Amino acid sequence: MDLSQKVLAVKPSATLAIAAKAREMKARGIDVISLSAGEPDFDTPGFIKEAAIDALRKGQTKYTPVAGTLELREAICRKLKRDQGLDFTPDRIVVGTGAKHAIFNVLFALLNPGDEVLIPSPYWLSYPEMVTVLGGTNVFLPTSEATDLKITPAMLEKAITPKSRVLILNSPSNPTGRVYSKEELLALAAVLKKHPQVLVLSDEIYEKLVFDGQKHWSIAQLDPEVAKRTIIVNGHSKAYAMTGWRLGYAACPDKTLAKAVESIQSHSTSNPVSFAQAGGAVALDKGDEEAGKMKAVFEKRRDLFLDLLSKIDCFKATKPGGAFYIFVNIKKTGLSAFEVARRLLDEAHVAVVPGEPFGSPEHIRLSCACSEKDIRTAVDRMAAWVRKPGAPA
Ligand SMILES: Cc1ncc(COP(=O)(O)O)c(C=O)c1O
Structure with missing residues (x-):
């Protein structure tokens, strides 16, 4: 074949x-x-399962809005306000079939052939494959133990070109487990401010797993200018042990991008599973x-x-x-x-x-x-x- x-x-x-x-x-x-x-x-915690079972019993077995139920998108907005202090509205949230799906759809909506995607290395293995499929160009920023497996502002500055379109940040990281501190993110934000063509895709799927009494920071909460070009991706898989439920979302800096992501999703998978979304809303409100x-x-x-x-x-x-x-x-x-x-x-x-x-x-x-x-x-x-x-x- x-x-x-x-x-x-x-x-x-x-x-x-x-x-x-x-x-x-x-x-x-x-x-x-x-x-x-x-x-x-x-x-998965029992009360989350109960919420999904209850939704099934109540007949929530039909298509939902493509971007997810209003109930779940409102719960995501509450979560982003509570944890990151960020104001979102449901029309800027698109829930997909896992964070992986959300990342793919966001990159689909953003990349033109030859656009460069900056990927700190080591990286989660799906990022470069997605970029390749979508016609983008992977630009890796290799790190080592010398920089604690994280990129520095100088590395970022050096890697940016006029073709740079997206920087993928993943903190905490799979596979390295590294967590960027507030100061480190502020320093990266200072570089990004000099290059307004670069968007940030911030994959925060491991947000709830930060150790040693440290706090998770999203670059979007640290700099309002960078926030205007940051897409936060997060999901339920790792925080609430819900990998099989397939729920993840993109919180977009504007409605135009959210509509584009929704449009792509509408022609591929449509909405995430209806009753899973009911469990997903409860997880965000009560799962911490x-x-x-x-x-x-x-x-x-x-x-x-x-x-x-x-x-x-x-x-x-x-x-x-x-x-x-x-x-x-x-x-x-x-x-x-x-x-x-x-x-x-x-x-x-x-x-x-x-x-x-x-x-x-x-x-x-x-x-x-x-x-x-x-x-x-x-x-x-x-x-x-x-x-x-x-x-x-
Ligand atoms: C860094 C990272 N991002 C995204 C995902 C996707 O998670 P899911 O599609 O289950 O939400 C994973 C899963 O392993 C991951 O490690």
């Missing part, structure tokens, strides 16, 4: 091969511990206590992970301030991340995600979405693996 040029340009998910192999090994009865989950291992409990568990697991990993010399894990990933530098092993991931699976029966698809062959990503027991056993196995003859220790 001949496929379109567009789809041929997209890389198949490089992590799938390892995930498929881990599944196949488990099916053969091998005790594989998976540190590869990209979703919370908790169930439960979100806080899940955060506390992730934070405890992060600390355990860091403590245990500190005993493996060739794995260097620097402390993530948020999200639920530990991004481990494996350069000292002398192997690529793919090779480390493949061998950890084959030889230690631990599944991790290699960094190459996130833009880094020097890191592996470990997920805290598993039990403390699994974390202990997995790190024991990894420590034993590096000590084996022929292993990289």
Whole structure:
């Protein structure tokens, strides 16, 4: 079958091969511990489920407005006011089938062929693939531990050209877990103010998972001028353990963009699932206590992970301030991340995600979405693996 040029340009998910192999090994009865989950291992809180069940019982089984029910969009506006102090109206909110969908639709609405999208690297693997499909040009801003895996104002300034259209910010970040502070965002905003052609897509999906008593900041709440060109993307998946519900939204700086995003959505998926939206509204209004409990568990697991990993010399894990990933530098092993991931699976029966698809062959990503027991056993196995003859220790 001949496929379109567009789809041929997209890389198949490089992590799938390892995930498929881990599944196949488990099916053969091998005790594989998976540190590869990209979703919370908790169930959705009961009262959120009840709200969706209630909506089903009341017959909310029809199409809703494409951009989402007014009830949910009003709840999103309340959330943005409460958490970020930002004033939005429902006509600037478009709810899609997950934050991934919202990001795709926003980029669809904004990019012309050749427009440059600035992506701090390591990055969430879907951003560049979306940009490629949409005819944009990826411009990566490589970071390292030297800048705590974050971009600096100087890096941003250097990367901006007249063709720069969108900067994607993702704080807390998948895969690095890095969180930009208020001061760091203000410094980036100062650069952006010199370049009015650059919009910001601020992916805040891990907002509720910020540790060490720190606060999450959106660049939109720090500078009114930058706010006028910032699209906030957020969703329910990570904060309220609602990955399967497929709810995410774009909060747009003006109605024109919101209408454009809605229009694209109207010709592809239409509204997000009607009764899921009812649960989504309740989650935003009443879900923060439960979100806080899940955060506390992730934070405890992060600390355990860091403590245990500190005993493996060739794995260097620097402390993530948020999200639920530990991004481990494996350069000292002398192997690529793919090779480390493949061998950890084959030889230690631990599944991790290699960094190459996130833009880094020097890191592996470990997920805290598993039990403390699994974390202990997995790190024991990894420590034993590096000590084996022929292993990289
Ligand atoms: C950084 C980031 N953005 C967006 C998403 C998309 O989340 P969802 O489509 O489930 O809302 C994910 C999911 O892994 C993510 O890690």
